[in-house]
Amino acid sequence: MAIEIKAPTYPESVQEGTLATWHKQAGDTVSRDELIVDIETDKVVLEVVAPASGVLAEVLKAEGDIVLSNEILARIEEGTVVAASPAASKAEPDTDVGGVMVNPAAKKLADERNIDLSEITGTGKGGRITKEDVVNYSPAAPSAPAAAKSVSADTDTTMPVGERVERRVAMTRMRSRISERLMSVTQSTAMLTTFNEVDMSAMMGLRKQYQDEFTKMHNGTRLGFMGMFVKAAVEALKRFPLVNASIDGTDIVYHGYQDIGVAVSTDRGLVVPVLRNAENMSIAKVENEISSYAGKARDGKLTIEEMSGGTFTITNGGVYGSLLSTPILNPPQSAILGMHKIQQRPMAVDGQVVIRPMMYLALSYDHRLIDGKDAVQFLVAIKQLIEDPAKILLEI
Amino acid sequence: MSEKYDVVVIGSGPAGYVAAIRSAQLGLKTACIEKWKDAKGKGVNGGTCLNVGCIPSKALLDSSYKYHEAAEELAVHGISTKGVTIDIPAMLARKNKIINQLTGGISGLFKANGVTALYGTGRLLAGKKVELTDNDGAVSVIEASNIILASGSVPIAIPVAPVDNDIIVDSTGALEISEVPKRLGVIGAGVIGLELGSVWGRLGSKVVLLEALDDFLAVMDKAVAKESKKIFTKQGLDIRLGARVTGTEVKGKEVEVTYQTADGGELTETFDKLIVCVGRRAFTEGLLAADSGVEVDERGSIFVNDFCATNVPGIFAVGDLVRGPMLAHKGSEEGVMVAERIAGHKAQMNYDIVPNVIYTHPEVASVGQTEEQVKASGESYNVGVFPFAASGRAMAANDTDGMVKIIAHKDTDRILGCHIVGPSAADLTQQVAIAMEFGSSAEDLGMTVFGHPTLSEAVHEAALAVNGSAIHIANRKRR
Numbered sequence: 001m002a003i004e005i006k007a008p009t010y011p012e013s014v015q016e017g018t019l020a021t022w023h024k025q026a027g028d029t030v031s032r033d034e035l036i037v038d039i040e041t042d043k044v045v046l047e048v049v050a051p052a053s054g055v056l057a058e059v060l061k062a063e064g065d066i067v068l069s070n071e072i073l074a075r076i077e078e079g080t081v082v083a084a085s086p087a088a089s090k091a092e093p094d095t096d097v098g099g100v101m102v103n104p105a106a107k108k109l110a111d112e113r114n115i116d117l118s119e120i121t122g123t124g125k126g127g128r129i130t131k132e133d134v135v136n137y138s139p140a141a142p143s144a145p146a147a148a149k150s151v152s153a154d155t156d157t158t159m160p161v162g163e164r165v166e167r168r169v170a171m172t173r174m175r176s177r178i179s180e181r182l183m184s185v186t187q188s189t190a191m192l193t194t195f196n197e198v199d200m201s202a203m204m205g206l207r208k209q210y211q212d213e214f215t216k217m218h219n220g221t222r223l224g225f226m227g228m229f230v231k232a233a234v235e236a237l238k239r240f241p242l243v244n245a246s247i248d249g250t251d252i253v254y255h256g257y258q259d260i261g262v263a264v265s266t267d268r269g270l271v272v273p274v275l276r277n278a279e280n281m282s283i284a285k286v287e288n289e290i291s292s293y294a295g296k297a298r299d300g301k302l303t304i305e306e307m308s309g310g311t312f313t314i315t316n317g318g319v320y321g322s323l324l325s326t327p328i329l330n331p332p333q334s335a336i337l338g339m340h341k342i343q344q345r346p347m348a349v350d351g352q353v354v355i356r357p358m359m360y361l362a363l364s365y366d367h368r369l370i371d372g373k374d375a376v377q378f379l380v381a382i383k384q385l386i387e388d389p390a391k392i393l394l395e396i
Numbered sequence: 397m398s399e400k401y402d403v404v405v406i407g408s409g410p411a412g413y414v415a416a417i418r419s420a421q422l423g424l425k426t427a428c429i430e431k432w433k434d435a436k437g438k439g440v441n442g443g444t445c446l447n448v449g450c451i452p453s454k455a456l457l458d459s460s461y462k463y464h465e466a467a468e469e470l471a472v473h474g475i476s477t478k479g480v481t482i483d484i485p486a487m488l489a490r491k492n493k494i495i496n497q498l499t500g501g502i503s504g505l506f507k508a509n510g511v512t513a514l515y516g517t518g519r520l521l522a523g524k525k526v527e528l529t530d531n532d533g534a535v536s537v538i539e540a541s542n543i544i545l546a547s548g549s550v551p552i553a554i555p556v557a558p559v560d561n562d563i564i565v566d567s568t569g570a571l572e573i574s575e576v577p578k579r580l581g582v583i584g585a586g587v588i589g590l591e592l593g594s595v596w597g598r599l600g601s602k603v604v605l606l607e608a609l610d611d612f613l614a615v616m617d618k619a620v621a622k623e624s625k626k627i628f629t630k631q632g633l634d635i636r637l638g639a640r641v642t643g644t645e646v647k648g649k650e651v652e653v654t655y656q657t658a659d660g661g662e663l664t665e666t667f668d669k670l671i672v673c674v675g676r677r678a679f680t681e682g683l684l685a686a687d688s689g690v691e692v693d694e695r696g697s698i699f700v701n702d703f704c705a706t707n708v709p710g711i712f713a714v715g716d717l718v719r720g721p722m723l724a725h726k727g728s729e730e731g732v733m734v735a736e737r738i739a740g741h742k743a744q745m746n747y748d749i750v751p752n753v754i755y756t757h758p759e760v761a762s763v764g765q766t767e768e769q770v771k772a773s774g775e776s777y778n779v780g781v782f783p784f785a786a787s788g789r790a791m792a793a794n795d796t797d798g799m800v801k802i803i804a805h806k807d808t809d810r811i812l813g814c815h816i817v818g819p820s821a822a823d824l825t826q827q828v829a830i831a832m833e834f835g836s837s838a839e840d841l842g843m844t845v846f847g848h849p850t851l852s853e854a855v856h857e858a859a860l861a862v863n864g865s866a867i868h869i870a871n872r873k874r875r
Binding site: 103104105106108123124125128130131132135136 | 805807808809810833834835836837839840842843844
């Protein structure tokens with residue numbers, strides 16, 4: 001009895017995916033819940049497992065094919081897993097990989113180099129895999145984005161020294177999508193950035209003083225800066241609802257909630273998981289969520305729901321050493337706050353020169369919606385809340 | 397009276413008749429116009445190829461080779477032959493019989509496929525109409541949704557050696573020479589010159605080929621061209637390079653040819669017959685009305701895109717009439733591509749894998765890039781060569797001149813070109829052409845089992861030699 005393996009139901013915002021990697025070939029035995037295939041969408045890699053045990057009978061989609069929501073990918077012939085049946089039940093050399101022909105020398109080379117032929121896209125007639133395809137294949141090529149693979153896309157940048165070589169690598173779907181979105185933001189918004197600086201000493205003092213108690217009280221969650229920044233942002237957004245709004249056609253949509261996106265950098269690119277209803281979250285909860293998101297992002301396990309929406313974003317280039325930058329908007333949001341490196345600088349305080357831990361803040365905003373005055377005042381509000389955290393508590 | 401067709405083809409040479417047959421197979425109402433007439437004034441299909449080109453020349457090449465073999469090459473087998481003679485009229489008659497068989501065959505194929513065969517001169521008018529002037533002079537206009545121009549090519553005439561079809565002939569005349577000329581001059585040592593020179597040389601002519609270029613077979617792979625020249629010179633063909641003919645003077649039954657040599661000197665030579673074969677040009681005389689709208693390029697060929705479409709929608713041109721090598725099979729495949737595209741298929745042609753052959757003995761054939769072209773492209777490559785002198789089958793056949801040369805990309809091992817001079821070069825090259833179509837690497841050919849003992853094995857060994865693993869010759873020290 002044949003069972004269909006289908007692509008999962010995609011969330012509304014996702015139109016289509018690309019079949020990234022087959023982990024099993026036609027003819028392989030599979031067990032229930034065993035990982036069969038990865039599908040890459042704009043934001044995440046979806047894993048598809050076998051719904052039942054049996055033999056993978058028909059493979060209908062090849063790597064690189066477009067896969068729609070719920071599309072049938074393959075069929076399993078149900079049956080008990082036959083233990084240790086020889087994989088090559090064919091009499092002649094196994095030159096077929098999931099229905100794709102493989103030239104003899106290509107198979108030989110792939111065997112010698114331990115390359116999984118199912119990961120190669122054939123460029124020969126009718127999609128045949130040629131020796132050239134195997135020679136040109138490197139596991140660092142972005143066609144295998146599953147986080148389980150240890151090699152990441154950018155580590156293989158070793159080029160022979162002294163030669164003017166070039167390496168051409170197709171963009172991953174994610175990178176293409178990021179590229180498209182950023183271009184469209186640049187072209188469709190009137191983005192400007194306003195700057196300010198914040199004296200972090202109060203916040204750092206708070207952290208130092210209460211870190212141990214906080215950690216003990218909140219089950220090991222550490223008090224970082226993000227928790228307080230998110231709280232400050234929420235408070236400022238309440239006072240400047242325009243910064244929390246977005247443009248939809250000719251309408252301005254004011255959101256009655258604050259979903260704060262927190263940018264996390266991963267090997268595959270920047271992802272922005274969202275803290276929903278951050279206005280209702282305690283600082284501990286915020287810290288927890290951020291920490292859990294960061295872990296998931298690194299493992300490539302963020303869901304699409306977790307990354308959708310958001311009314312405002314906070315990004316922190318400071319962890320990489322950035323002193324000042326102009327963050328780019330995360331559409332359809334109208335503003336984004338950029339945090340930077342904390343640097344001890346001499347400041348003039350009450351006529352004296354003192355050394356303070358300073359951080360530059362940047363607020364990029366869409367001028368179509370937010371005027372300079374509002375943007376500046378919003379950023380000033382954030383600065384004041386950070387410099388005097390009591391204000392957050394007292395909502396002043 | 398205006399008949400309307402889906403496709404009208406002007407010209408029924410290998411490009412035209414194939415396009416017509418394919419169109420009809422795809423269900424299109426097709427007509428094919430041909431202006432060629434036989435001696436009796438009857439319309440004859442097949443164009444240059446069948447009537448005065450590929451086919452008759454091959455017939456004469458084979459007849460003359462058999463004569464040569466019988467007269468000169470059988471002693472080594474222990475066979476003694478004396479007084480071998482050849483009846484030239486009989487040889488020509490056999491050639492003509494083959495021509496008739498094939499041209500008749502085309503009419504038969506037209507009937508079988510439902511192609512309307514029209515005889516007369518076709519001229520493209522504006523608005524996708526063709527004016528047909530039939531062999532009785534009656535004029536009619538045919539309408540078509542699509543028109544394929546396939547009027548082919550004609551020999552290039554040079555003013556210094558005007559063809560009189562008596563002493564000075566072109567390739568067409570060379571196929572009708574009625575007695576073996578004692579001294580034969582050939583202007584142009586290209587494919588046609590070598591083939592025709594071979595025919596009459598085998599039959600007893602003393603042949604001199606005058607080639608204006610300094611390089612022999614300049615467009616071929618240099619190593620193979622060099623080897624070929626050695627072989628042909630050994631056969632008795634006197635090939636003079638850098639020889640530019642500046643004048644000819646017919647004196648009675650002979651012609652005096654004056655030519656400049658590479659070092660600037662001037663020489664004269666007298667021949668009993670002179671063949672002018674310096675190339676061919678697209679034949680567009682009377683083909684296009686002034687307002688047809690079709691553009692002709694600076695060389696007189698019809699300008700087309702990669703799919704043989706002219707600048708006028710619905711008008712196509714194929715074969716010798718357009719860019720690319722003037723080869724019958726190239727024209728035929730273009731004819732197929734155009735017919736299929738008209739029918740809505742996404743046909744296209746692979747111009748990178750078109751074999752070409754010189755039907756001398758030994759044959760010279762090639763497909764893909766020459767070593768010089770690969771070098772110029774900057775790609776690094778490996779070469780594998782296998783001489784027929786090391787082939788058991790060639791030895792048994794007493795036919796050991798020549799070699800197989802295969803060029804492959806250094807890193808990917810993809811076969812980039814194959815060049816062969818030797819017995820059955822055409823058929824052996826075709827094997828490699830097929831492999832190249834499938835993206836074959838030299839190793840793939842090396843991994844294929846070849847029958848033994850065959851001439852094909854030379855291909856196998858050359859492929860192995862690319863990567864230093866040939867068995868039947870010492871591999872060049874490389875790694």
